[in-house]
Amino acid sequence: MLESRYDVVVVGAGPGGSTVARFCAESGLEVALLEKRQEIGSPKRCAEGLSADSAKLLGLEIPKKCIAQEIDGAVIFAPNGKSITVDYGKTSGYILERKVYDKWLAEEAARAGARVFAKTKVTSVLKSGSSVTGVTAEFEGERFEVEASVTVAADGVESKVSRWAGLDTTNRLVNIDSGYQWEMVGIDIEDPRKIYLYFGNEIAPRGYVWIFPKGKDKANVGIGIGLSNRPAKYYLEKFVRERPELRKGSITEVNTGGIPVGGFLKNMVLDGFLVVGDAAHQVNPIHGGGMKEAVAAGRIAASVISEAVEAGDTSSEKLSRYNELWWKERGEHLRRVERLRQVVEKLSDEELNSLVESLTGDDLVEFSKGAGLKKLASILMKKPGLVKLARHLI
Ligand SMILES: Cc1cc2nc3c(=O)[nH]c(=O)nc-3n(C[C@H](O)[C@H](O)[C@H](O)COP(=O)(O)OP(=O)(O)OC[C@H]3O[C@@H](n4cnc5c(N)ncnc54)[C@H](O)[C@@H]3O)c2cc1C
Incomplete structure (x- = not known):
């Protein structure tokens, strides 16, 4: 004992x-x-999403029993429904059985x-x-x-x-997103090897809706949002109701929680x-x-x-060596990503739409690593109203 x-x-x-x-x-x-x-x-x-490089940090191979679905890319939707596809051409992440x-x-x-x-x-x-x-x-x-x-x-x-x-x-409250999710079954997923992300101020204010597949007919369908007049549940219900391929499904789990995002x-x-x-x-x-x-x-x-x-x-x-090492190895990078978040969350739907038109899947891969921010800044600079935001990234 x-x-x-x-x-x-x-x-x-x-x-x-x-x-x-x-x-x-x-x-x-x-x-x-x-x-x-x-x-x-x-x-x-x-939502059980983990990038494949995380296994290296563990120093262990993740056993098959922990993995519900291998992922090779993502489809990212602008508010107007247009999308960019990121395709790694190989397994780049997993949806786990947490x-x-x-x-x-x-x-x-x-x-x-x-x-x-x-x-x-x-x-x-x-x-x-x-x-x-x-x-x-x-x-x-x-x-x-x-x-x-x-x-x-x-x-x-x-x-x-x-x-x-x-x-x-x-x-600070502004740094805590509300997460709300249904694990659903009996839904249609176009490509279970892709995760699906939906952006828009009407869809998920200062956040996004995700569909993380756990097979062809099963997924974590969830939302993370910042401070809002309405709860996360309201937006997720609306999102699912408007999509027949999800609406017909069953809810086998409800998952909620706060997410610190800075x-x-x-x-x-x-x-x-x-x-x-x-x-x-x-x-x-x-x-x-x-x-x-x-x-x-x-x-x-x-x-x-x-x-x-x-x-x-x-x-x-x-x-305090832990403070030094963490800031050097993770903190500086995460702070850059936080700056990116602060810019993205201020974009209007129209600006998000035009951003999706100007970017490629490869750009998104770079941004998710906290790199390539100068390119994002240069795109934003072309819009007079966004110059101030863009400066935040350089
Ligand atoms: C809706 C939602 C979706 C998410 N999706 C993802 C995702 O797809 N991918 C991803 O990487 N992250 C995701 N996250 C975030 C992820 O879950 C956390 O970042 C991660 O679990 C943090 O790990 P941790 O060990 O710090 O804390 P936790 O995993 O929260 O573990 C803390 C543990 O401490 C225990 N505990 C608390 N108080 C006590 C006590 N007094 N005594 C004993 N034990 C205690 C708790 O029971 C818990 O088991 C999501 C979060 C939410 C809310």
Whole structure:
């Protein structure tokens, strides 16, 4: 059973937490991974899209049981219905079975030596002076304390652990999108190897509707929107109602959740503490994907923690190497993507239409990586009303 002392205690067995736990365990540390849900990964709060390059970050091959559908491109629709197709000509991403994937990641952490505990809810953090020294948790009504040299908050978008520890991770409301999704079956999908994205201020204000196929007749059909007078559900219902190929389908799951789309944190550490994943707003601001970012941050965090524990110094000064590395490897890039989001969300439907006419699939591939922004700026510059926005990108 659970011991009372570990090198590292990780709160939350999502992709971020399981990654920190696995890499720390692989480097020989004693790790406890605590997850409040009774079944890791369920219910899912995700459209389950993952780019193929994310597997490299994991350092593991993703097993077939975790993959519902391989993807080789995307079809992106302007408000007027015109589209651009991005075709990679090979598998470039997956639609996962997130419930299977998250559980597999936690199992891999356990196989590496971490102790994983489901249905174990962290209720507070332990502190000694300025240092975080562990957590208080509950399992089946039993309350106990777990001490650790480093406590990791990987408790997702609604993170409380950082706040309890004394690190203010409050995000601005403008940086939180509302996600609402139906997993549907009995629908028609033209090409299940493509994801379908629909933009427009009437369709999804400051966001988009997605169809992420999980086979020929099954998909996650969802929406992410910014602050709006109407809830995300209103827009998704309208979208589905207007499309016979979707309207005829059944809803087998309803998935909801907030998505942080910006507001990256300069500081993510305290004495004996750090925060990863959604809890640290580490999500790609343009498409809202956070699984890859959680793994990337989890890996960086684990290397810093391992070094700190080995050196017997888990002070914030030592752990702040995580801030430096994350900003260098992920943060600078994500901040550029955030600037792109800030431009795209200000475009009118007419401007979105003309943008889709001026761009190619290859341009979109570049933008999604945060590159090629000068080309986008030069297109926007041609429209007098958009010059100010365009300058934001250069
Ligand atoms: C509608 C929607 C669609 C999305 N689609 C995609 C997509 O297609 N692709 C993509 O990459 N991302 C997508 N995301 C974002 C993605 O789901 C997150 O970015 C990702 O799950 C972040 O991983 P994480 O490990 O940081 O947090 P999470 O996966 O949220 O894991 C946090 C874990 O901490 C646990 N926890 C919380 N509090 C406690 C506590 N007190 N004690 C113990 N455990 C606790 C939670 O139960 C949870 O299991 C989507 C999000 C939403 C809402």
